[in-house]
Amino acid sequence: MPDSFxxxxxxxxxxxxxxxxxxISSMEGFIMELEENPDDKELLNALFRSVHSIKGNSGCxxxxxxxxxxxxxxxxxxxxxxxxxxxxxxxxxILLESVDCIKDLVESAKKGQPAPDNMKDVLRKVSSLxxxxxxxxxxxxxxxxxxxxxxxxxxxxxxxxxxxxxxxxILKRGMDPLRLxxxxxxxxxxxxxxxxxxxxxxxxEIDPExxxxxxxxxxxxxxxxxxxxxxxxxxxxxxxxxxxxxIPSESADDGTSRRDRRVSQKGHGSTQHPSVRPAMQSHHVxxxxxxxxxxxxxxxxxLVNLVGELLITQTIINQLSSGLTGERAGLLExxxxxxxxxxMAIQERVMSIRxxxxxxxxxxxxxxxxxxxxxxxxxxxxLISGEDTELDKTVIERLADPLTHLLRNAVDHGxxxxxxxxxxxxxxxxVVRINAFHEGGKVVITVExxxxxxxxxxxLHKAVEKGLIEDGKSIPDDEIYELIFxxxxxxxxxxxxxxxxxxxxxxxxxxxxxxGGAVSIESREGAFTRFTLRLxxxxxxxxxxxxRVGSEKFIIPITTVLESKRPLxxxxxxxxxxxxxxxxxxxxVPLVRLHRVFGIKPLEERPWCALVVIVSIDGKHYGLLxxxxxxxxxxxxxxxxxxxxxxxxxxxxxxxxxEVALIIDGGGIIKRSICC
Amino acid sequence: xxxxxxxxxxxVDGTQFVTFCLGDEEYGIEILKxxxxxxxxxxxxxxxxxxxxxxVINLRGIVVPVIDLRxxxxxxxxxxxxxxxxxxxxxxxxxxxxxxxxxxEVISISQDNIQPTPSFGSRIRTEFIKGMGKIGERLxxxxxxxxxxxxxxxxxxxxxxxxxxxxxxxxxxxxxx
Numbered sequence: 090m091p092d093s094f095x096x097x098x099x100x101x102x103x104x105x106x107x108x109x110x111x112x113i114s115s116m117e118g119f120i121m122e123l124e125e126n127p128d129d130k131e132l133l134n135a136l137f138r139s140v141h142s143i144k145g146n147s148g149c150x151x152x153x154x155x156x157x158x159x160x161x162x163x164x165x166x167x168x169x170x171x172x173x174x175x176x177x178x179x180x181x182x183i184l185l186e187s188v189d190c191i192k193d194l195v196e197s198a199k200k201g202q203p204a205p206d207n208m209k210d211v212l213r214k215v216s217s218l219x220x221x222x223x224x225x226x227x228x229x230x231x232x233x234x235x236x237x238x239x240x241x242x243x244x245x246x247x248x249x250x251x252x253x254x255x256x257x258x259i260l261k262r263g264m265d266p267l268r269l270x271x272x273x274x275x276x277x278x279x280x281x282x283x284x285x286x287x288x289x290x291x292x293x294e295i296d297p298e299x300x301x302x303x304x305x306x307x308x309x310x311x312x313x314x315x316x317x318x319x320x321x322x323x324x325x326x327x328x329x330x331x332x333x334x335x336i337p338s339e340s341a342d343d344g345t346s347r348r349d350r351r352v353s354q355k356g357h358g359s360t361q362h363p364s365v366r367p368a369m370q371s372h373h374v375x376x377x378x379x380x381x382x383x384x385x386x387x388x389x390x391x392l393v394n395l396v397g398e399l400l401i402t403q404t405i406i407n408q409l410s411s412g413l414t415g416e417r418a419g420l421l422e423x424x425x426x427x428x429x430x431x432x433m434a435i436q437e438r439v440m441s442i443r444x445x446x447x448x449x450x451x452x453x454x455x456x457x458x459x460x461x462x463x464x465x466x467x468x469x470x471x472l473i474s475g476e477d478t479e480l481d482k483t484v485i486e487r488l489a490d491p492l493t494h495l496l497r498n499a500v501d502h503g504x505x506x507x508x509x510x511x512x513x514x515x516x517x518x519x520v521v522r523i524n525a526f527h528e529g530g531k532v533v534i535t536v537e538x539x540x541x542x543x544x545x546x547x548x549l550h551k552a553v554e555k556g557l558i559e560d561g562k563s564i565p566d567d568e569i570y571e572l573i574f575x576x577x578x579x580x581x582x583x584x585x586x587x588x589x590x591x592x593x594x595x596x597x598x599x600x601x602x603x604x605g606g607a608v609s610i611e612s613r614e615g616a617f618t619r620f621t622l623r624l625x626x627x628x629x630x631x632x633x634x635x636x637r638v639g640s641e642k643f644i645i646p647i648t649t650v651l652e653s654k655r656p657l658x659x660x661x662x663x664x665x666x667x668x669x670x671x672x673x674x675x676x677x678v679p680l681v682r683l684h685r686v687f688g689i690k691p692l693e694e695r696p697w698c699a700l701v702v703i704v705s706i707d708g709k710h711y712g713l714l715x716x717x718x719x720x721x722x723x724x725x726x727x728x729x730x731x732x733x734x735x736x737x738x739x740x741x742x743x744x745x746x747x748e749v750a751l752i753i754d755g756g757g758i759i760k761r762s763i764c765c
Numbered sequence: 766x767x768x769x770x771x772x773x774x775x776x777v778d779g780t781q782f783v784t785f786c787l788g789d790e791e792y793g794i795e796i797l798k799x800x801x802x803x804x805x806x807x808x809x810x811x812x813x814x815x816x817x818x819x820x821v822i823n824l825r826g827i828v829v830p831v832i833d834l835r836x837x838x839x840x841x842x843x844x845x846x847x848x849x850x851x852x853x854x855x856x857x858x859x860x861x862x863x864x865x866x867x868x869x870e871v872i873s874i875s876q877d878n879i880q881p882t883p884s885f886g887s888r889i890r891t892e893f894i895k896g897m898g899k900i901g902e903r904l905x906x907x908x909x910x911x912x913x914x915x916x917x918x919x920x921x922x923x924x925x926x927x928x929x930x931x932x933x934x935x936x937x938x939x940x941x942x
Contacts, residue, residue: 394826641810687812727828729821731859731919735813741821741828749809749821749828761813 098150105146107383109195112139113188118452120184121459127176137166141323143191146263147198154204155194161215162187182463183214185456247334249277249310249317254303254329261298264324270304272320277310307335386482389442393629396432396439397725401747403432441479443627447525447534448476450489454496458521461500468518469504475525480532481627484604488534488624491600491608494593495536495620496521503540503618513615515539531606532626537619543612548572570610574598602707604628605648633724633742633752636702636715639689643715644724644742644752645702651710653702653718661696671696671712673703678710681762683753686737692716706755713758726752737761779875782898784905785852785865787835788843792865793872793898793905800853800860802868805845814922818914819864824853831862832914838893856910863913872905874898879907 119136123129144159162184168174190211194204251273255266273279283305295301310317314332321330407429410421451473462469480488504510504519511517522537545566552558552572572578576595597620601608606624611617625631633644634653651673660672661680670677680701684691693699693716701712724742733740737757741749782793783802803824808831810820817836821828831851835842843866851862882894895909 396826398826689812727826729811729828730830731861731914731916732811732814732818732821732830735811737813738811741809743823743826743828747823748807749823751809751811 102150104383105150106195106199108146109143109191112143113192113195114449114452115139116188116191117185117456120181120188121455123176124178124181130170133166133170137163137170138323140166143195145323149263152194152198154208155191155198158187158191158194158208158212161212162191165215183211185460186211187215247310248280249308249314250331250333250335251306251308251317252304252329252331252333253306253321255300255324256327256329257299257301259300259324259328266300266302266304266324269320269324270306273306273308273317276312276317276320277308279306279308281305281307303329384442386443389439392439392442393725394727396436397743399432400436401743401745403428404745405747440627440629443481443483443629444479445482445485446476447478447480447485447488447532448473450485450492451476451523451525453489454492454523457493457496458500461497462504465500466506467500467504468507469500470518470520472520472522473524474522478525478527478532479626480624481629483628484532484624484626487600487604487628488622491597491622492523492534492536494597496523498593499536499538499540499618503538505541509541528623530626532624534622534624535619536622537617539617542614542616542618543570543573543610544614545569551578567609570612573610574608605631605646628726630723630725631752632721634702634721635719635744635750636683636700636713637692637717637719638683638687638715639691641687641689642719642744642748642750643683643687644750645704645713646739646752646755647721649704649706649755651703651705653700655699656696656701656712658697671701673710673712676710678703678712679759679762680712680714681758682714683758684714684716686758686761704755706759711755711759713753724750724752779873779878781871781873782905782907783852783871784869785850786867786869787838787840787865791869791903791905793874793907794852794854794910795907796871798854798856798910800855803851803853803862804847805849805851805864822851822862824860824862827860829853829860829862830914831864833864834913835864835866837863837913838890854910854913856914859914859916861914872900874900874905874907 116136116139119132119139123132123136126132140159140162144156144163147153147155147159165174165180165184169176169180174180190205190208194208197203197205253266253269255264259266270279270282285303285305286301308317314334317332318325318330321328324330403425407425410418410425413421455471455473458469458471499521504521505513505515507517510519520539523534524537525532525534527533548569549558549564552569555578557572557575557578558564574594574597578594598608601622601624604624605628606622608623609621611619611621632647634647634650636643636645656671662670662672662677664670669680669682671680680696682691683689691699696714699714699716700718701714702718703710703712722745724744726740727742729735729738729741735757737754737760739752739754739757741751744750781796783796783799784791784793786792806822808820808822811818811830817832819831819833819836821830823829833842845864846866848867849864850868851864852868853860853862878899879896880899881896882891883897893908893912894906896907898905898907
């Protein structure tokens with residue numbers, strides 16, 4: 090029995106890591122947007138918030154490396170915000186590197202490893218920024234940076250009154266009001282702190298998760314109202330914060346001579362300080378957390394399972410009711426069709442929960458293209474469209490690799506150097522375009538560059554050299570392009586660290602095929618190259634061909650099926666007593682007797698009395714001998730629990746009658762049949 | 766796992782066990798490992814597995830492997846009747862079912878009444894036994910459910926079949942292993 094009184098930090102850490110991932114990817118986005126709009130305060134605030142969230146949480150969980158690093162980063166951002174530094178390309182690069190560093194730090198924290206070495210390099214770069222004076226000793230003192238970095242606000246000691254009334258929910262958001270008060274202490278000497286209990290009540294009415302306290306403090310401080318106010322930066326949009334200068338410092342407060350400046354915010358009311366407004370707006374534009382919830386994927390899976398059961402039950406009721414007659418039969422039929430509509434609607438909604446916008450992975454490509462272009466000294470703009478196109482989470486995850494390869498290729502091989510482009514009359518800046526859209530029940534993603542296009546002759550030459558094709562044969566364009574996907578095929582003259590080894594395109598094709606998708610190429614020399622990826626919406630559902638072998642049913646994924654036929658006796662040949670082959674459009678392909686592979690007694694041993702399903706597996710064709718075709722159906726792929734991983738079985742599904750049928754894994758079947 | 770030998774959670778009333786029968790022997794499984802008990806439903810055979818793994822069933826949308834406990838213990842096979850049950854077990858993260866002749870009851874056995882596994886006197890292999898529980902004159906064989914379908918064994922099964930040399934061209938029965 091788990092002890093219910095100890096807090097399970099592993100769960101908290103898990104969600105911290107998940108949040109970090111989100112923050113890291115949005116941080117990259119913010120930095121790159123800032124590059125284009127360096128004066129955008131909203132972006133800067135959003136970036137600041139992300140860094141701060143990571144810092145706050147890492148501090149709570151004891152990840153000191155992350156804490157101190159993000160603290161340094163905050164210092165830089167703070168200087169930016171105060172206009173003490175300007176946003177340069179160099180700074181952008183350092184910030185991006187810092188994001189990488191945070192990524193590494195989070196990764197090592199996840200694995201429980203010590204911080205990676207590169208952290209020091211990045212820190213050095215951060216420290217070498219002009220005007221950066223922070224030393225290590227200040228790292229752990231929050232708020233200390235304000236003292237160091239605000240030479241522009243020379244102030245003397247004054248008396249401030251700070252009224253802080255946090256909203257009741259503040260603790261639930263992980264903010265500790267005491268922490269804020271402790272921070273104030275760093276800014277000056279609190280001469281009095283009076284807590285107030287806002288709602289006197291019966292003991293049993295008190296909710297331990299709510300905060301009922303508020304504070305009235307008097308602070309002797311050299312700092313300006315703004316500095317003190319900044320302590321409440323992250324709570325002020327929901328809490329009531331009021332800061333009043335009671336005794337002005339001698340050299341009139343922060344130069345603006347506002348003697349009694351009151352800053353008051355409460356809730357989302359209209360009395361907000363002007364500097365808060367944009368930050369809040371940007372929060373809604375950039376952060377999606379306000380309208381989404383984080384749900385464990387298992388919960389969604391369970392829902393999907395239950396909906397599947399619901400559909401089966403509904404089908405059974407439908408079948409049972411079909412023979413009924415009489416007055417009430419009609420009514421029953423009516424409600425059953427209503428039930429059917431509802432269950433279908435529920436299924437659709439539930440499946441859509443798993444869908445995520447593909448734009449989630451596009452963001453990281455901005456970074457990839459930016460860095461790579463800089464490295465290759467090319468000018469490249471990345472245009473992204475259709476990022477709202479939705480795809481199953483699992484598909485999106487597996488799409489990242491192929492797209493990375495395609496983009497690297499586009500940047501490295503596709504787009505020419507600025508001189509080359511000038512010479513051929515193109516604008517210096519090349520364009521790489523990613524587009525995503527739905528088409529005929531599939532998702533299509535195109536990656537296109539306006540570069541030099543694919544050199545037909547070069548491919549032909551290489552192919553002949555490698556003995557892939559015969560010399561002098563005329564080959565259509567698409568077949569030539571197909572050669573690019575062959576393993577080890579590369580036309581690059583030199584191998585760079587990103588491409589040229591001829592592995593990438595092979596990976597693209599394999600990944601796509603593994604997902605039941607396809608990839609095609611269009612190109613015109615000197616003009617463009619376009620890769621088109623076609624994908625199923627989800628990996629959880631496939632179109633399956635239900636076949637019978639003996640008394641058992643199996644599913645063959647329809648994407649692998651070319652045709653099915655009942656062969657003539659003369660179309661079968663035996664090779665060396667062992668292997669059987671079957672004539673398929675003039676070619677002999679191996680015949681695999683499924684009943685033999687699975688150890689089942691078939692209804693029919695003679696292929697010409699049974700059926701042969703011709704499938705394409707890893708580019709090769711095979712004939713699978715089955716007893717009967719039972720139909721075609723969309724099936725939901727289920728894991729077989731601890732039995733998952735048997736060669737030849739890709740998984741299982743539940744058929745309309747509630748029975749389990751196994752899904753055939755073509756590659757595994759072939760592997761098995763070789764030894765049978 | 767080895768040190769877990771006889772480590773039952775001890776409460777005032779003893780540990781609760783679900784008991785069931787195979788033939789005339791009574792067995793017990795810690796109730797905390799039992800997710801539910803269902804009647805026999807249609808089982809889909811999965812090829813290339815040893816005989817004791819009967820196949821998979823549909824448990825409200827989840828595909829669950831089931832093993833026949835008589836086959837697992839190398840006891841004589843019996844016809845499935847309407848009293849035949851599947852006990853769905855949840856061990857760590859694995860869910861699987863065991864087919865038993867009949868399910869009897871839920872009983873509490875105090876730690877004092879649990880004796881270590883005797884090296885003889887039972888018809889099943891001692892590796893599956895965690896201890897013997899005594900309730901008056903009755904003797905209940907307490908099973909070590911972790912061993913019924915262990916990870917290592919599954920891994921070996923899968924690996925053995927990946928190794929192409931283990932297959933031989935013989936008649937159909939052989940492929941069932």
